[in-house]
Amino acid sequence: MLTQLQLDGNGPLHAQLTRALKQALATGQLRQGSRLPPTRFMSQQMGVSRNTVLAAYEQLRIEGYIDGRVGSGSYVTLPARPAPAPVETPPLPPQTRFTARARQAHDQDNLPGKRVPGVRFSFQYGAPYTHPAVTTAWSRELGHAALYTSPGYPWAQGLPELRQAICEYVLRRGVEARPEDVVIVAGTQQAVSLCARVLFDPGDPVAIEEPQYYAARVILQAYGAQLQPVPVDDQGLIVEALPTTAPRVIYTTPSHQFPQGGTLPPERRAALLEYAARNECWIIEDDYDGEIRYDARSLPSLKSQDEHGRVIYVGTFSKTLFPSLRLGYLVVPRGLRRDFISAKWMEDFGASAIDQAALAGFMTSGACDRHLRRSLIALRERRDALLNGLHRMNEGRLSFVDSQAGMHIPVWLNQRDREQGRQFVDRARRMGLGLYSIAPYYLDPPDRAGLILGYAGLPVGDIEQALEVLRQCLDAEYGPRRH
Incomplete structure (x- = not known):
């Protein structure tokens, strides 16, 4: 039985789940011949959509880690490899001199919008809409490109x-x-x-x-x-x-x-x-x-x-x-x-010449346009679910615009300053909801509480559950809604 699977918070959810399952293989939680949990069970256990689980399983299948058997599920086909022992390295001496350009480099651990680990739902901007069909089409083009692309410099x-x-x-x-x-x-x-x-x-x-x-x-x-x-x-x-x-x-x-x-x-x-x-x-x-x-x-x-x-x-x-x-x-x-x-x-x-050749094939085959059409349908549904939920819970507490483009919605908390907004984000995260402040995107942030709600990576069902947590946060901040 799989326990203690942890998503690392870096990149799309399906990629995080793929890495977590590989780690389970490396540590022996999953052994050769063992059956992976059904996709519905895994989605409930991890708090992600079933499509996310399907995409992760498909990636493992492509890489040869698992094999699907009709009517009986997916099974591990590679023997588990022991996790490498951690290598202890001596601490580096403190740096005393940096170039002017190096001093401009930003701390990668504090990037705005970086996924918050340990939350069930996340309105992270930049998490894409994914579908197993695009993974299959891309792997086909990538395999073809690897075979036929020149090995020289691009x-x-x-x-x-x-x-x-x-x-x-x-x-x-x-x-x-x-x-x-x-x-x-x-x-x-x-x-x-x-x-x-x-x-x-x-x-x-x-x-x-x-x-x-x-x-x-x-x-x-x-x-x-x-x-x-x-x-x-x-x-x-x-x-x-x-x-x-x-x-x-x-x-x-x-x-x-x-x-x-x-x-x-x-x-x-x-x-x-x-x-x-x-x-x-x-x-x-x-x-x-x-x-x-x-x-x-x-x-x-x-x-x-x-x-x-x-x-x-x-x-x-x-x-x-x-x-x-x-x-x-x-x-x-x-x-x-x-x-x-x-x-x-x-x-x-x-x-990378191989990636370029794969993308060229992906575009000329029509797979890119098919994925874009599929994405627009799904993203519209997700945007509508988010907007409808925000309107239902609003009662003058929020300011936002019915967005006609993109994959995020900026939302302002009325009558709340930037520090109160930071506290609101912290409360939401303690309640299992990843929220992200708009303030880091300003050179001179206004003294208002603002959020960026990204919705592309959340299925409609997850958006509805995330909105319920957001409603609870708003009730805690402003007092319960009038009925």
Whole structure:
């Protein structure tokens, strides 16, 4: 019988469960020939959805740890390996000197939004929607790529077949690009890092939304940017608030402002592009979840309207597929192509050729589009469940907007300051609910209690149970609801 399985809080739930089961194999809790618990029982025991368990079991099957037998369940096929003995290492002497860039590096143990261990439900932002079908399709493409991809160094710019597939993919966002305009990167963070290398020098002013994507802020600061926060409202960046002395670069999330959620309207988009052209500054357009929209209205990207070659377009597959696939892309102005390719070569020679080939096959086979359609249906159901629950329990205690895009909802606790918000988050965690403050996403946080509720990684049933815990927290904070 499996006992003491612990999720480590890092990455998607199915990946955490896979690691926990591998640890059970290593420690002898699961032995060769033993039967794994039924998926429904495991989901109840671990407090996760059955789809999460199915995805973990499927991953173990792909890696050869287990074998499914029709009508009788899943059985361990590999002998248990003893866990390696811990290696004692002497403590390192305290560091006395760091470079200026190293001092800018952030403590990885205190990243905002990092999954809280030991809670039953978590409104963690960034946890993706997963389905066993995408794991199966991806493993098929990955196996094919491993067999047929050249073992040599990859192209620094990226595999031509993947760049071609991305050109076809971004057409839905109105971006007309040629393969030579695309640079494959290891996720959004590397995209921002390359932009920092190419577009500005240390000490140059860089305008950034306030609030903003935390990792982008830290990376820009590490490259010496003098950040100029620009306020946002429920329609995104307030273009009129851009500084009169133009920055070198503007970083923005116009399709779905992170984390507030607004969509930049056409007149502001035109004004932003005109500002950039007039002042000869660059725009980094982070379209991190531009595909995830629930209404019929989907504005084209800034890049699609850029007549002066000032926009660098950033896309990622972390939200549409899974964060562990560290692949994204840049669509760059033609005058900057050589600079970006050189910067990418200096960072890592190029992204994994096998992963790139697998992704190209995944996209051209139609599996990516099928997964996106499936995701939109599931994410809409989860968003609706969360919004409906928030409306039911509100009674003036919360402020939020009925989001039409993305995978999270920002929520404010009315008449509560930032310290009271921190205490509210702590109380929720003690009650088994992972909540996350919005404050770390500000350079200068407001004295209000705000939360980011991510819902992509929670099935509807789990959302409803999590909302019940949230209601109890609100009742403890504000007093019981009136009936």
